[in-house]
Amino acid sequence: MHRIDCPWCGVRDEIEFAYRGDATVKRPEAGAGVDAFYAYVYERGNPRGWHIEWWHHAAGCRQWIKVLRHTLTHEIRATAKAGDTVTAPKP
Amino acid sequence: MPVSAPEPRSPLVQALKPGRHGAVGARQVTLRAYRRSLVQLQARKGRAADLATAVRQGLGLALPPPGRAETSPTLAAIWIQPSAWLLCAPYLAEGDLARSVRAAVGSAGAVVDQTHGKSVLRLSGPTARAVLETGCRIDLHPRAFAPGQAAATPVGHIDCILRQLDNAPSYELIVASTLAEAFVDWLLHAAAAYGCEVLPPD
């Protein structure tokens, strides 16, 4: 069971959140070209290990937060507000 | 100016019949619907400090930090999300609270009347925590949750703004009016083992 430490609300149950995917993808500049937008929309690192991801606290404070979570063990090591920087440990 | 909306009517007026539900005994809880004016107040971008000052001066209340509620004799403010609060006061007339809050905060905050959209309940009694715990996933034990604290969290699968009022303990539960009937249906089932006295609406 995921227990996610919302930076605003404290530790809450997974059921309060909606998963919103990989938080490391960055929208390219408008003129970046098809390849850059293809990579942005479709390609994912999909790591087996530490993953920085968006969770939306939909049933709580309604904020998107960043979560550093391990995709094999489901361990959550860090959470942060949307604007904060989270770095994944080296594998 | 106020639109010609009808008087706010919670579905609980129909759904929550006063009387006894479930077991009878000393462990029972009481449940009551409250007629409240509700307003969501959100700071305009970069104006959080101005808004806090305006509310303190105009409404006599300090806006609470995350996870908390502040009360004055006539008004409660509950933190619901960053730079946003739910204000709650006894209902006087259509649009009353929104008008006074708007006058107090001016351009520092956005004011949205929620009176029609949400219903307010209070659950009280020695087993109130046990009743809520059957459907609430946050820790309500006194070491983790006390009067003055508040949380937006699902209760019985329905999103709820929950705050503790006193050590009876009493809890205020604010849910969307469209789901209030389903919520009360769940709550009376949850309370049946201890018994629940539904009091006439406030």
Added chain:
Amino acid sequence: MSRYSAFQLFVNAFTGHRSWPRAWRDPAPKPAYDVVIVGGGGHGLAAAYYLAKEHGITNVAVVEKGPIGLGNTGRNTTIVRSNYMFPQNHHFYEWSLKLWEGLEQDLNFNAMVSQRGVLGLFHSDAQRQVFARRGNSMRLSGIDAELLDRDQVRAFVPLVDLDNGRFPVMGGLLQRRGGTARHDAVAWGFARAADRRGVDIIQHCEVTGIRVAGNRVQGVETTRGFIGAKKIGLAVAGNTSRLAQMAGISLPIESHVLQAFVSESLKPMIDCVVTFGAGHFYISQSDKGGLVFGGNIDGYNSYAQRGNLPTVEHVWSAGVTMIPALSRVRVLRQWGGVMDMTMDGSPIICRTPVENLYIDGGWCYGGFKATPAAGWCHAHTIARDAPHEFNRHFTIDRFREGLMIDERGAGPSPWLQ
């Protein structure tokens, strides 16, 4: 190696069934093969089998990190069907169903294929329209589909609660030729049949790297040493991203966990496959009596072969809503499998930007039913270095070209597909 037959059964009875030869060999890897298939699940074994059978390529190895069939092949809910909406899917899945229909004779192995019917329930007028449209689309491609009304649903699955207060059943879309198959037996059958045609099945041999020189594959690095290969096919759904990355290819895939459940053994109560239309839930009953059921993916990236409780609760509540009798059933086992969730919910069987590297992956939660045709098309693509008509739409390039095959209409959010 002898064929399985009633006569063999009779003969072996004299020795207490202790003299059966092993069903497939356990060879040490040779230094090189014409084709190395990575992944010893149903898909990989089927690809090897059809390479040998259809294309005469027998110098083939299937390398598998554990025992064969222990990944998603042994973790699914065993449903076979071809009730898709889009023509790009029709011919592929229908070909798969046709292969299922003749599979046991072809493999000389009892895969317990049972065409007991797959019924999808609908609960509103709008949903009836959607189902009718899908059924009509199927029939236009020559696939069987029947729209049932309430009374017909009642007759077909008496235990379904037609009068549920929130989700009354208005009817269902039935594919009678759909059904179930014994998932483990599918892996075993393909393994034995491929082995008989000379394919080396190398278990406990994990691929740790793909050697590429001059944009052409050379072979695979494994825990049992380097194995040279003229061509490599990946059939490692769940881990396709990781294997493709070993060859420098980035894919439009996220790995997610899907849970499945089996109840205690019960007397026969559900003699078909039935799916709920107002939530994600599907159920059938195995020949052993256990109810086999599942629902949606958990909805977050995961390589863990286990899920979490919110999804368990969701699946069970959907099940009890559809069939109230399930409320007293005890669950015996629960597990998870890792899904390749693509950005449009459809699979990938194609060539890759690296020469002589081929991918069969991106199966989302629908790979089991595709096993024979996926292996068949993968083998064709490897042997001819070109796709068959059946899999020519299942490319990686479709995302770049705007030719997504999005049955669900969820867009590039894999956790919603």
